[in-house]
Amino acid sequence: MSQANFKDAQSYLSNQILGQEQLVNRLLICLICGGHLLVEGAPGLAKTKAIKTLSDLLEGDFQRIQFTPDLLPSDITGTEIYRSQTSTFEFQKGPIFHNLVLADEINRAPAKVQAALLEAMAEKQVSVGSKTYPLDDLFMVMATQNPIEQEGTYPLPEAQLDRFLLHCNVDYPNAEHEKQILRLVRGEQTADFPKPETMLTKQAIFTARKEIAELHMSDAVEDYIVHLTMATRTPDKYDSDLAHWIEFGVSPRATIALDQVSRAHAWLNGQDFVAPDNVMSVLHDVFRHRLLLTYGAQAEHIVTDMVIDRLLDVVPVA
Known part of the structure; x- marks a missing residue:
């Protein structure tokens, strides 16, 4: 049953994300394997829309993080906040504590911010001070980077690159898909492929992981x-x-x-x-x-x- 659910999800995503069948396939593969995806492609190729649409089919939540040169590690992981009423520190979770995380233009942030993702991606946990906070069992990072404009970017270190299960290059859609995109934006046609009735539950994803191992x-x-x-x-x-x-x-x-x-x-x-x-x-x-x-x-x-x-x-x- 879980296999049929994933096939329905793949068909729906391919209909919504026109001309990017390989990206859709790699997203689902990473989800099934419990890995992370690095996507490289020019702006405007529906990278963000792909993972947001996938999140709509999941029993889970989605968070986008826009990486910029002034970002701090605590902006990713969270930080301890002092509560004067109780004279204690309380941990405020950062955006990494979601099921699907989009790290948009990850190479625009300095190395210390990129490294903040390393423990989360590899160990599914975040350490702040002397405490360690576990992430959800269903956790996937999709990071994007722009291959065209390299000014003001920080190349990802080899140790972090190795944490990504897949590195997918996204290319431009062909002429037929480009025409369909135009008509879709103008409202002349609709992406009327029915949304799957059954969501991809955590149990279905964990069952799929067991099935591929066997x-x-x-x-x-x-x-x-x-x-x-x-x-x-x-x-x-x-x-x-x-x-x-x-x-x-x-x-x-x-x-x-x-x-x-x-x-x-x-x-x-x-x-x-x-x-x-x-x-x-x-x-x-x-x-x-x-x-x-x-x-x-x-x-x-x-x-x-x-x-x-x-x-x-x-x-x-x-």
């Missing part, structure tokens, strides 16, 4: 995942170009993520097993933010997506 994965597919990881760490054993391009390979967290995301991708497609195609479909979004390239590769204008394409070419499918 999805069948053969030893051959498991070996394929491991070989893709190892090819980033010892690239000279696989390909001379990879050896020239890759400075540091992906961490074990990437292997775990690739396993989880491949399972969720297969589950959303109605499969009862994980195939190599599922691994290939999500590999770019899992590895994109975890690979560090050499200066030589950057000088040759090699980008991580090109390296991942090469990985898929040289690592044999078991």
Whole structure:
């Protein structure tokens, strides 16, 4: 039943967020896996609308945080407020204490503010002073960053990038979807796809997480995942170009993520097993933010997506 609910939610979201089917799919995958999503794309591509629309289908709440250079860590996590009536300090929860959190333009805030998210994303808890406050079991961060305007931005450190389950690049919609968006804004047509009658409850999400963990994965597919990881760490054993391009390979967290995301991708497609195609479909979004390239590769204008394409070419499918 939970699988049907997620399929209905995916169809509804794709109808509301025109031309961004991959973003919708990655949002649901992160929700199912209990991970966090980093979205990179130009302004106006419905990134904010996507997660807000998803929150309307959830048994949970949503909060947007606009990251700016003058933001403080306490603006994220919360702070202790002195109550003169009782002569005590009372913790005032910050916006991080919600189920779905949109960290808009996360790279516009300085490192200390970005680091305030690190514990919350990794441990699902917030430490303020000598006390630790747990977050809800259903907790997901979707962070956005603008790839065009880099003035006044602070690149995310590798440690925080690794906390994101997926890094999704959002591109412009095609001509047909652009026409539909125009007509929708002018009121000439409506996004009349019916909203699912059943909300995605916390129980349904936790059931989905259990089901994807039990999805069948053969030893051959498991070996394929491991070989893709190892090819980033010892690239000279696989390909001379990879050896020239890759400075540091992906961490074990990437292997775990690739396993989880491949399972969720297969589950959303109605499969009862994980195939190599599922691994290939999500590999770019899992590895994109975890690979560090050499200066030589950057000088040759090699980008991580090109390296991942090469990985898929040289690592044999078991």
